[in-house]
Amino acid sequence: MVDATAERISTLGGSPTGTPGVLVAERSWDDYAIGRAEAIEHLGALDLVFTGIISDHREAVAASEESNTVSQDLLIEHLRGRELFQWFIRAHLENSGGSLSTSDQTSGTGAAQAAGERARGAE
Structure with missing residues (x-):
């Protein structure tokens, strides 16, 4: 996905910069x-x-x-892949009734804890 995005940026006349320093400086999310x-x-x-x-x-x-x-078509293709991957992840986080262990979480550590607690409770 990164290569396709960089190629699209170049096609439109831009200069993609994918170095770690630029990514960290411009991101809006915290570290994992x-x-x-x-x-x-x-x-x-x-x-x-x-x-x-x-x-x-x-x-x-x-x-x-x-x-x-x-560009929108490219983004939709990437979105499709990300949604599919999340679906694979969620297959491990749902109970038999379809309830998602992370559904009410707002932080990564909270989601990790909720998933672990549900898994330990199922043992």
């Missing part, structure tokens, strides 16, 4: 807060990360609706 933890806890935190990424991506799709349909 989970250190050593169980896999289910990481999945809980990643679910929240993907929720934010998908939300931002939907905004970008909407912003490109009238001005650049080729």
Whole structure:
């Protein structure tokens, strides 16, 4: 996805800068807060990360609706892949009734804790 985005930026006459320093300087999110933890806890935190990424991506799709349909198509393709990946993550976080362990969480650490508690409760 990164390569396709950089190619699109170049096609439109821009100069994509993907160095770590630029990414850190321009991002609007915090570092991934989970250190050593169980896999289910990481999945809980990643679910929240993907929720934010998908939300931002939907905004970008909407912003490109009238001005650049080729770029919008690229963004929709990327959104489809991110939503699918989140669906894979959530398959591990839902109970048999479809309730998501991270549904009421607003932080990565909270989501990790909720996912871990549900998993330990199911043992």
